[in-house]
Amino acid sequence: MNLEKIKQAMMALAPQAPVVEAPAEVAPVEGAEVPVAQKGRPAVLDTDYAKKGFTLDIELPPENVVAAAEILFKEGLSIEAVTGVDWIKDGQLEVVYDFIDWQWHGRVVVRSRVPRDNPQIPTISEVFAGANWHERETHDFFGIKFIGHPDLSPLLLPEDANFHPLLKDFKA
């Protein structure tokens, strides 16, 4: 896989103007310790593998994740996990995708934030079939709707479950 090609392609998918209070240039910052919850962070970030466990950290708007997945699929990566994080203070849910390449030491992380009251994001299960189950699980735990997913019924929770346990305001 070609790391530079991926970075270029991802930067093309990122929004031209970042969300709020952008730094002057939208360029990858080498090894900076950027906290996850910071608004206006650069879209494509090189991270220190030894400190974080992944090499490339990409933040994209929800509608571009499928294109990103297709780029990564063409470059020969494999899907490792899809999960969510509940940023209740920001009113957002974050969907995190982990991809690895078997011949390459490192990991590519793609993130996307959706609003908490209406969480919707297109599914990448057409590109990576393994994402099917990961997205079902994320839907179980967070209630995120994956648009275009063939069957979003509960995977781990009971069939009639209508609650989402990993939300921060979930009370059993």
Place this chain on the structure above:
Amino acid sequence: MSHLAQTQTQETFVLNLGPQHPATHGVLRVKLVMDGEYIVHAEPVLGYIHRMHEKMGENRTWAQFMPNTGRLDYLSALSYNFGYAAAVERAAGITVPERAEYIRVITTELNRISSHLLWFGAFVLDLGGFTPLLYAFDDREQILDLLESVTGSRLTYCYFRFGGVYNDIDDNFVPGSLAFIKRLRARMPMYHDLVTKNIILMKRLIGIGPISAEMCRRYGATGPVLRGSGVQFDVRKNEPYSVYPEFNFDIPVYHECDSMARYMVRMDEIEQSMRIIEQACNKLPEGPIMAEKAPKIIKPAPGDYYFSVEAARGSFGVRIVSDGTNTPYRLKLRSPTFSNLSLFAEASQGMLLADALALMGSLDLVIPEIDR
């Protein structure tokens, strides 16, 4: 569910494999739409042992979650201890002393051998050979005794701590491990002669359940499933962690992509693990087993971190999101068998029931790890 409605016709019927069934190792239910003996559509139904470990992770401190990791894949629990401990150590910047790293590697590799031995016995049991299970358990008993003397548990270990291990090995451990390796090395040819070269077993495994490398890539399958499809990927060599770079071992890879290839990968991995243990036992340094500067209460810097280790079933990943407090903000456990099982629906289409069970056995499923 929509799949079932489409694929069921008048000639097909629905057969429920499980959740109580001798061949599904754990509580797994597979809804099979069958046409006679052929599987038209297979749909695994999960969740029978879902305990929501990830939510438990958010409600406990970092150290209090350690016992949970032993309950995920109880057969190779030390790898899971390893993944979680190493993830938090990466996040908090704790360095583990060398002796502790060596002890971690030795115990994890012993655990890997015991997991593979149990898989071997259970797999051949699924195929109808009742006896190798007991022979494998005999060997496994010795490993369990060794590990019990060090960790205090036989199965669901909670041995690692942030910064090292909590108990040092006693004087009998190294000679005991080396004696065990000698014994198992003498017994492996017997397993190969009696089981691997048995014509009935070969007919049941060779050419059965092909899983191509491309299918593995689309589903994210790792571990022996991937290595049996010709891809040389092992976290211990690709993303080396701990002291694995210091050891001389190979990654067995087979290119036939069938169940026999996955079987042979695991059998060869037992030999490679024995090599690692031997080298580690001979090079074991003296020193402390816990990092001196390990804080009593862990509070990693805010951010998200990922750590991946090679468990017996594939690459086990821990993604932790920390907000600087003493409990995790989010703890994601990426279980290898979850991804491995997800390809079962596609791989088993059109297969006979007996062959599909051979395929399922060769995937090496442990359901509590899938359901968490």
Place this chain on the structure above:
Amino acid sequence: MGNYTELLRLLAYLVGIIAFAALNAAYLVWLERKEAAHIQRRIGPKEVGPYGLLQPLADGIKLMTKQLIVPAGADVILFKVAPLLILAPAIASFVTIPFSETLVARNINLGLLMIFAFASLNVMGVLIGGWGSNNKYAVISAARAVSQNVAYEIPMLITAITMVMVAGTMNLNEIVMQQPNIFKWYIFRFTASPLMPVAFLIFFICSLAETNRAPFDMAEAESELVAGAYTEYSGMGFGVFFMGEYANVVIGCSLATILFLGGWQSPFGVPADAHWSLFLFKPGILWFLIKLYLLCFTVIWVRWTYPRTQFYGLLNLSWKYLIPISLFNLLLTGAMLKVFQS
């Protein structure tokens, strides 16, 4: 008066045969558990009675105290008749088996044919039990059992016909009397056909398959179909199935000893009216039982050694290998008998 002695004799044989079949069923279970245990490096039953010898009694009592559940939706008559269809023909087949020269209930001239006729009822039991259980696993297992039994009856019958050609009679006692010492055992009758040991092997394999023993236990494949056709049976219904299976194993092994290994004849060729001090070498029931139990031991041994074949592997073995070989043997035997007039 003669009628009454004949009647008494038959009654005595009836009781004796039922006792023999029942004790065999019970103690073959014990033998199986002990043998399996020692193959697997364990000990097996040892608590109940010395060496666990009273274990079958304990198991029998346990099975009899269980409730006989008929599942909802099952066909009650079929469900209840199925175990009997396996046990009754096996017990009836014992009528013609010669335990020794004089110890045979009815020396029927078509004894061999009668035994095969009864043996083919065996598959009916599995089929009816599977269908009547209203359980999908049972139906699959019944379907498998039918195709397996049909496939394996053919080479068995062809081999039996070969032996009948060699013996010239279907009367089991006369077949045994033609094998007075080990060189005359039909398994070593190379003048009739050099493939006689192969014929024995084929017969043995087919009897394993007919009685649904591993590695041919498709009908019951435990790890695939739970208990196959017997899934829904509880208590003594299940017990009767098992008694029937072991009775069939004994019939199959008895036929193998009679047709190939000389039945109740001793291998030493000592005549029946020799001096009493040679009683261990004299032909009689002792030799029959020794050979029978050696074969039963082998049947059990094979079960715990090999994994199960796939279903199509099993059928392939029969249709593509056993049937051609046994047909060839039949033709060869016929040709050689004609040429050598032996």
